[in-house]
Amino acid sequence: xxxxxxxxxxEFVEARLTSLRRVGYLLCRDWDRADDLVxxxxxxxxxxxxxxxxxxxxxxxxxxxxxxxxxxxxRSGWARRVVLGAPRADRAAPGGDHDAALDVRTxxxxxxxxxxxxLVLRFxxxxxxxxxxxxxxxxxxxxxxxxxxxxxxxxxxxxxxxxVGRAAHSAKAAPSGRGA
Amino acid sequence: MDEDSVRAALEPAAxxxxxxxxxxxxxxxxxxxxxLRRRAGLTGGSAVxAVxAVxxAVTGAGPFGSHPGRPAAPGRHAGIAPPRRFSPLTTYxxxxxxxxxxxxxxxxxxxxMEYLTAGPHGxxxxxxxxxxxxxxxxxxxxxxxxxxxxxxxxxxxAFGRSGGWTGPISGFAPRVGRSTAFWTAxxxxxxxxxxxxxxxxxxxxxxxxxxxxxxAIARRVRYGAVAARPVEFPVQLTGMPAASAxxxxxxxxxxxxxxxxxxxxxxxxxxxxxxxxNLTKRRDTCDMYPDGQSRRETINGYRVVVDRLRAERGNxxxxxxxxxxxxxxxxxxxTYGRTRPDAVSLFAHHLRVLGPDPANxxxxxxx
Numbered sequence: 001x002x003x004x005x006x007x008x009x010x011e012f013v014e015a016r017l018t019s020l021r022r023v024g025y026l027l028c029r030d031w032d033r034a035d036d037l038v039x040x041x042x043x044x045x046x047x048x049x050x051x052x053x054x055x056x057x058x059x060x061x062x063x064x065x066x067x068x069x070x071x072x073x074x075r076s077g078w079a080r081r082v083v084l085g086a087p088r089a090d091r092a093a094p095g096g097d098h099d100a101a102l103d104v105r106t107x108x109x110x111x112x113x114x115x116x117x118x119l120v121l122r123f124x125x126x127x128x129x130x131x132x133x134x135x136x137x138x139x140x141x142x143x144x145x146x147x148x149x150x151x152x153x154x155x156x157x158x159x160x161x162x163x164v165g166r167a168a169h170s171a172k173a174a175p176s177g178r179g180a
Numbered sequence: 181m182d183e184d185s186v187r188a189a190l191e192p193a194a195x196x197x198x199x200x201x202x203x204x205x206x207x208x209x210x211x212x213x214x215x216l217r218r219r220a221g222l223t224g225g226s227a228v229x230a231v232x233a234v235x236x237a238v239t240g241a242g243p244f245g246s247h248p249g250r251p252a253a254p255g256r257h258a259g260i261a262p263p264r265r266f267s268p269l270t271t272y273x274x275x276x277x278x279x280x281x282x283x284x285x286x287x288x289x290x291x292x293m294e295y296l297t298a299g300p301h302g303x304x305x306x307x308x309x310x311x312x313x314x315x316x317x318x319x320x321x322x323x324x325x326x327x328x329x330x331x332x333x334x335x336x337x338a339f340g341r342s343g344g345w346t347g348p349i350s351g352f353a354p355r356v357g358r359s360t361a362f363w364t365a366x367x368x369x370x371x372x373x374x375x376x377x378x379x380x381x382x383x384x385x386x387x388x389x390x391x392x393x394x395x396a397i398a399r400r401v402r403y404g405a406v407a408a409r410p411v412e413f414p415v416q417l418t419g420m421p422a423a424s425a426x427x428x429x430x431x432x433x434x435x436x437x438x439x440x441x442x443x444x445x446x447x448x449x450x451x452x453x454x455x456x457x458n459l460t461k462r463r464d465t466c467d468m469y470p471d472g473q474s475r476r477e478t479i480n481g482y483r484v485v486v487d488r489l490r491a492e493r494g495n496x497x498x499x500x501x502x503x504x505x506x507x508x509x510x511x512x513x514x515t516y517g518r519t520r521p522d523a524v525s526l527f528a529h530h531l532r533v534l535g536p537d538p539a540n541x542x543x544x545x546x547x
Contacts, residue, residue, distance in 0.1 A: 004303070010209070013208070014205065026194050043208040050295065050297070119186065119190075123186045124191070124194060126187075134348070151182075
């Protein structure tokens, strides 16, 4: 039974590792810490693997454990721990809207952990309010309020730049000295 | 910024090129297994549990007579005495019926809960968890009342200091025996009381419309003496202190028998010794830990790896003996802290290997 359990668990984690790491990265904006989070999360997932698998929601379990791990680590002062070994620098994303992605990551990182986790679950993992509430261990009402606050904060963080961008775009599109 | 634009923005934000992962899946399995052992130890206690105390009667479940969706008067059950403790050596519950082609795969038994899996070729498609009395809240009447009043309701079952299960209830299910039964929303499980204050939860296979099968399985689950089957051990511990007892047991259904694959002693808490005993497979390996923590040794003529892992992060030091082929068995023994006898001593002086032949197995793991 353990061999089978181990094989199924390994297959699942290997298939979901990239996705879990990306969720971890969105939460803490650091690949080393994301890996630590995922490591802790999959260890706990192994403990609950029988039930997670039997319930057919191993994905949901893994995500919920990851997010709760993130929140509890934040509470327990995880951020003060040091990472042993040389820190890894994030490489620049090739092509794409790099600045925009960077802005969103920066703005997201500025949110309180719970709001950040709520937005990531709702809009990156595409969970419903109820599903996010279960993952976070709170009520749907709390998810709604955290979502609203998080969106508001993101707007405040991003819209000045967007407004500047729009103004610049408008300035190019509309000839100055109209009517002259 | 609206929800759609946040969605659109998060995708590229998460798409930063990732460095190679440092995540170690094997380590997660290993630590997870250790946590399972410790958790089982925490829930353990003396294992001198008495299945006999747990009564007698078979469920009087009238199999298919109820109307789906119509709840029975809550609080009524089939007249089975509420179980106070389970034995880690003998099953308390068993599947009385499974869909064609499906069979028992294995399970776990501890003093407070029993967990059985079943499915095609013994896979874990279905899982049945049976709890001792008082482990789950709220009571059946309150749960039924909450649902009738359209309130959110959850069944919460605890099986240790750190473990538990929560099932948000989605509605009434067809009766199981004389008990009102419930579907859970998130997990797709069927929950019912088989005795006063004593709950059973059957998890459904994923991706299968199996509710009618679930009800049929639940109605034929057997409890108590009629379901009692002993677990058989391919090793035996000899010369142990008289108070020694087994804390929890995992087993696999193997050629019509229940073979113990992993178990722990009940003491010392919170980290009792743990044993894994499987039939040797070609792929079996032992981990080698860095910094000289693992050494290859020969004990009683068997090649083993002995791990002496240092205490760290509040966890005790660990001593482990791993052997991939001890007369046809994979054996792994672990002890924590200053436990005596330690893993090496248990393996060298107390472990009597009975081998892979079921004819030699024993139902008395301690002698």
